[in-house]
Amino acid sequence: MTISKPIEATNFIENEINKDIEEGRVPSCVQTRHPPEPSGYLHIGHVRNIVLNYGLAEKYNGICNLRYDDTNPSKESQEFVDSIQEDVKWLGYHWKEIHYATEYFQQNYEIAVKLIKEGKAYVDDLSAEEVSAYRGTLTEPGKESPYRNRSVEENLDLFERMKNGEFEMGSRCLRAKIDMASPNINMRDPVIYRIQYLHHQRIGDSWKIYPSYDFSHPLDDCLEGVTHSICGPEFEDHRPLYNWVVENSGLKNKSRQIEYANLYLKGVILGKRFIKKLVNDGKVSGFDDPRLYTIRGLRRRGVLPESLVNFVNAAGISKAVSVIDPAMLDYFIRSTLNDVSKRVMAVVDPIELVINNIGENEEIEISLADYPQREETTHRKYYFGKHLLIERSDFEIVPPPKYRRFFVGNEVRLNGAYIVKCTGYDTDENGNVTTVYADYDPETKSGTNCAKKVKGTVHWVNKKHSKNVEIRLFENLTLPKEESLSGGKEQTAGEDEFNPNSLIIKNGFVEDDIDYNEEERYQFLRNGYFCLDKDSTKDLLVFNRTVGLKDSYKPNNNQ
RNA sequence: UGGGGUGUCGCCAAGCGGUAAGGCAUUAGAUUCUGACUCUAACAUUCGAGGGUUCAAAUCCUUCCACCCCAGCCA
Numbered sequence: 001m002t003i004s005k006p007i008e009a010t011n012f013i014e015n016e017i018n019k020d021i022e023e024g025r026v027p028s029c030v031q032t033r034h035p036p037e038p039s040g041y042l043h044i045g046h047v048r049n050i051v052l053n054y055g056l057a058e059k060y061n062g063i064c065n066l067r068y069d070d071t072n073p074s075k076e077s078q079e080f081v082d083s084i085q086e087d088v089k090w091l092g093y094h095w096k097e098i099h100y101a102t103e104y105f106q107q108n109y110e111i112a113v114k115l116i117k118e119g120k121a122y123v124d125d126l127s128a129e130e131v132s133a134y135r136g137t138l139t140e141p142g143k144e145s146p147y148r149n150r151s152v153e154e155n156l157d158l159f160e161r162m163k164n165g166e167f168e169m170g171s172r173c174l175r176a177k178i179d180m181a182s183p184n185i186n187m188r189d190p191v192i193y194r195i196q197y198l199h200h201q202r203i204g205d206s207w208k209i210y211p212s213y214d215f216s217h218p219l220d221d222c223l224e225g226v227t228h229s230i231c232g233p234e235f236e237d238h239r240p241l242y243n244w245v246v247e248n249s250g251l252k253n254k255s256r257q258i259e260y261a262n263l264y265l266k267g268v269i270l271g272k273r274f275i276k277k278l279v280n281d282g283k284v285s286g287f288d289d290p291r292l293y294t295i296r297g298l299r300r301r302g303v304l305p306e307s308l309v310n311f312v313n314a315a316g317i318s319k320a321v322s323v324i325d326p327a328m329l330d331y332f333i334r335s336t337l338n339d340v341s342k343r344v345m346a347v348v349d350p351i352e353l354v355i356n357n358i359g360e361n362e363e364i365e366i367s368l369a370d371y372p373q374r375e376e377t378t379h380r381k382y383y384f385g386k387h388l389l390i391e392r393s394d395f396e397i398v399p400p401p402k403y404r405r406f407f408v409g410n411e412v413r414l415n416g417a418y419i420v421k422c423t424g425y426d427t428d429e430n431g432n433v434t435t436v437y438a439d440y441d442p443e444t445k446s447g448t449n450c451a452k453k454v455k456g457t458v459h460w461v462n463k464k465h466s467k468n469v470e471i472r473l474f475e476n477l478t479l480p481k482e483e484s485l486s487g488g489k490e491q492t493a494g495e496d497e498f499n500p501n502s503l504i505i506k507n508g509f510v511e512d513d514i515d516y517n518e519e520e521r522y523q524f525l526r527n528g529y530f531c532l533d534k535d536s537t538k539d540l541l542v543f544n545r546t547v548g549l550k551d552s553y554k555p556n557n558n559q
Numbered sequence: 560u561g562g563g564g565u566g567u568c569g570c571c572a573a574g575c576g577g578u579a580a581g582g583c584a585u586u587a588g589a590u591u592c593u594g595a596c597u598c599u600a601a602c603a604u605u606c607g608a609g610g611g612u613u614c615a616a617a618u619c620c621u622u623c624c625a626c627c628c629c630a631g632c633c634a
Binding site: 182331 | 560562563564565566569570571572573581582583591592593595596626627628629630631632633634
């Protein structure tokens with residue numbers, strides 16, 4: 001039993017930061033920011049960004065602020081701003097301060113005015129379609145807008161009137177005057193302010209003009225004292241623009257943008273838009289559905305935050321697109337859970353086991369260790385008796401080679417109780433096994449250090465001392481197409497593309513005094529971790545998944 | 560197609576001119592009152608491909624190939 005330890009990571013971003021510090025470009029305490037747009041729930045793909053930003057600040061004794069990139073009210077809501085804070089806290093990270101891009105609107109505006117005065121920005125009257133048409137294509141340069149060379153006075157006046165709400169939404173915008181012929185499309189006079197008459201969740205209707213990401217983000221970074229602005233790969237071509245804004249802002253603090261690759265899990269749905277669609281279509285119960293890889297979905301599945309952090313650190317970081325095998329995540333989930341899980345007995349798919357040589361009402365008290373994986377553990381009482389339940393898969397009429405569990409003539413240990421010898425079985429008219437019979441050996445009680453050793457140990461539950469529960473086995477909710485995992489693009493998926501086996505409901509049994517406890521994690525069988533859920537329709541829900549679904553017994557390989 | 564980026568074991572990923580770290584997965588074995596956990600061992604003569612420079616290259620030069628991102632008044 002090892003205690004999972006935090007994984008130290010060094011990566012190319014740290015190398016860059018170290019260089020900046022050594023060469024005196026930034027103070028040794030760096031400042032980062034975690035800049036989510038409050039337009040969705042956080043998911044596993046965001047954890048890398050969180051670990052990086054908060055982690056880097058921690059590592060360099062700097063600070064990391066949470067800053068909502070809330071410059072597009074049409075997509076954002078308070079629900080998302082609240083959930084993001086909860087999720088970050090749950091992950092174990094702390095921001096120094098909370099800021100909003102909207103807090104900086106006045107300063108953003110003043111800098112825009114300064115740019116206009118310097119002839120570096122102009123109000124364009126072209127429609128959105130025209131702007132697009134004038135922009136050119138990937139291979140052809142763009143055309144300059146006829147409004148590009150308006151006088152500073154006219155621009156100032158127009159921009160002021162935009163701000164005052166005198167124009168229609170979309171009728172005009174403010175553009176940075178850079179280079180319409182640039183091979184980098186982002187530099188072809190990007191729009192930096194647009195007119196927007198939408199109600200904003202934080203600032204209401206106070207502003208009629210909204211800066212674009214490309215304008216506000218670098219400014220807010222500099223204003224806040226950020227030294228390193230870590231972002232996704234999609235902003236790589238925006239870096240020249242980022243730097244242009246920083247250079248022309250007149251701000252003394254100059255932040256530097258560094259991009260890293262996003263993290264995907266093979267076959268796992270992560271797109272914000274996609275997750276929303278699943279929720280809206282009722283495919284899943286909500287943003288916290290355990291099949292989802294949202295932070296809260298994972299959490300509800302019983303995953304612990306350190307698993308996520310360790311996973312992300314172990315996966316490392318580079319600029320190459322990384323599509324990680326979910327088995328790796330599972331490993332980190334298991335390794336954390338293994339340390340903390342209470343071992344209990346439960347049977348997912350039961351068949352009856354009758355002990356021949358014990359009285360109908362006879363009961364033998366046994367003691368079960370709650371945490372056998374630890375040096376010290378508490379114990380609980382349980383009862384061995386005549387009518388027990390075992391897992392259907394723990395009995396075979398014709399045992400495959402090397403099979404260690406129940407088959408007629410074989411001896412097996414009932415976990416925590418006695419060694420038992422299988423004597424026979426009953427089947428129904430269809431040939432399905434209904435009952436298994438066995439004799440127990442009274443000399444082999446658990447804890448007595450009996451000489452007899454047996455290869456297999458089997459979980460069981462006493463029919464009388466167990467309760468019927470609904471057991472929900474969750475598989476990963478995946479898509480067959482790999483391209484569906486991307487976050488940004490329009491994604492289309494038909495209903496039948498979802499894994500239909502993502503939720504399996506079983507009628508199982510658990511020891512009768514195992515009750516809901518938010519903190520507790522459990523393990524039963526050889527491979528399943530679960531937690532109980534308070535929304536249970538019956539006594540409890542069991543969340544399982546690929547966590548530990550590895551079954552070392554593979555008959556086909558053992559022939 | 561113009562620009563930007565990336566290609567090291569099935570999957571991540573170190574490496575930055577001195578002769579291929581590590582993790583996941585896999586395989587074999589030990590241990591085991593969970594076929595779990597733990598343990599031990601195996602697992603790239605080779606770094607997208609071809610040329611070149613060098614005593615020496617995954618690391619430098621060069622050509623080519625593949626994949627990703629960019630033409631929102633989204634972020």
